[in-house]
Amino acid sequence: MVKEYHKLSERQRNIIQFMLNYVETFGFPPSIREIGEATDIASTSVVNYNLNKLVEAGYLVRTNHVSRGLRLVEGVNIPGQRKRVQAQAQHLRLPLIGHIVASKPVQMPEDSGQHYDEDDLIDVPSAMLKGADPADTFALIVKGDSMIDAMIREGDIVIMRRQSTAQAGDMVAVWLTDNNETTLKYYYPEGERVRLQPAHPQMDAIYVKADTCQIRGKVLSVLRYVQ
Amino acid sequence: MVKEYHKLSERQRNIIQFMLNYVETFGFPPSIREIGEATDIASTSVVNYNLNKLVEAGYLVRTNHVSRGLRLVEGVNIPGQRKRVQAQAQHLRLPLIGHIVASKPVQMPEDSGQHYDEDDLIDVPSAMLKGADPADTFALIVKGDSMIDAMIREGDIVIMRRQSTAQAGDMVAVWLTDNNETTLKYYYPEGERVRLQPAHPQMDAIYVKADTCQIRGKVLSVLRYVQ
DNA sequence: TTGACAAATGAACATCTGTTCACGTATACT
DNA sequence: AGTATACGTGAACAGATGTTCATTTGTCAA
Known part of the structure; x- marks a missing residue:
């Protein structure tokens, strides 16, 4: 706001x-x-x-x-x-760099995102970046229903910032090396282990060892085009 | 030269x-x-x-x-x-006319062509209207977790078009007069009754009589600012 | 071939520029 | 008084950035 x-x-x-x-x-x-x-x-x-x-x-x-x-x-x-x-209201154009699927780690833009291909850009209101640096920010389309416990559906567009650390309470995309799985959860470090809390209030947290949990980015916002 | x-x-x-x-x-x-x-x-x-x-x-x-x-x-x-x-995509400013709660019917903007306070406007990419007339379109903030079976959380912003009829498969805001409840569901008319299908794939549809089901508007898109 | 010119290379340099840090000041609240 | 918070100062630092230069390559006409 x-x-x-x-x-x-x-x-x-x-x-x-x-x-x-x-x-x-x-x-x-x-x-x-x-x-x-x-x-x-x-x-x-x-x-x-x-x-x-x-x-x-x-x-x-x-x-x-x-x-x-x-x-x-x-x-x-x-x-x-x-x-x-x-x-003319302000919007930013973010690179739409592909899909996010449960079975693969989130693909990052190579370096400080040089994506200018016209087809790969998506318009978002600048407010959706919540102050994040646009150069570190990108969009992904959710593939499959595996993010459903994050209250995110197939086809939703997730706006993320690339980062490998997070603060408690951030919603992050993590790659679980033990499970070979990407998931979106709220992040709470608890000493040696990490509590990953689903966005869905009725679902239980999971706990993983800190070293089997790679943070790939922080979720800033979600866009959904219904139907 | x-x-x-x-x-x-x-x-x-x-x-x-x-x-x-x-x-x-x-x-x-x-x-x-x-x-x-x-x-x-x-x-x-x-x-x-x-x-x-x-x-x-x-x-x-x-x-x-x-x-x-x-x-x-x-x-x-x-x-x-x-x-x-x-x-270059345009951005539109939609009136943010209040909250959507389970316990009340969706409040409509009285008529088009109104004056809205600056703070009550929200910036959205025009793509989120999916071609709808901006004059009939508005935004609501979701209050409470009652829309969770629509994959919509508290705090989400729902972009809707005001309308009182719908086509099969539309996601609509309906007021159920028997239950005194507003809900967001996919709409499937089936003769005398209406099937209302939650967005969450693992949840069951509910069935209501057509005359106890008031369509208030169609959901066009959803915005979520995480955290 | 030779000369002239445009274009490109790679490296070095000075400065511009964002970032950070220790510290100072003012105000409000307990 | 003590504490917390917002705001400001000055200086130093590392990296970003534009500029310059000696040299090389390619092209084309005489």
């Missing part, structure tokens, strides 16, 4: 306004130091801090470790930009 | 096409090295060389000594660009 514009700090609003002008003028986003100069912020770390706040608030998407890896999320109500917002 | 597109070298055309895709995907221009990787150019200096050629040809503007300081010149005829713009 997007935080209201007037609830942002003055600095954060200044950053947004500056970015709007800058992108329009130059065609590419400003660097952190340029933002700092323009908004009278002395330290790059403060700019960085506020940029992350803007990501949380839903106004910005960042690509990590990439110079000028910023993009304003359109479709958010920013005073002075209303016209543009209504004309 | 803009050089004709077909007179550019293959590498230069590749660079332009890559840049189109990249900017669309990430919202900022690629680095020289990224261009090189994508277009199979081994050396950064060759990319640089060709970028300068593209500037001469009128396709590009560069900002010196600035990372990703590239911008494609607008208004230049580049094959594929126009098509891409047209193919």
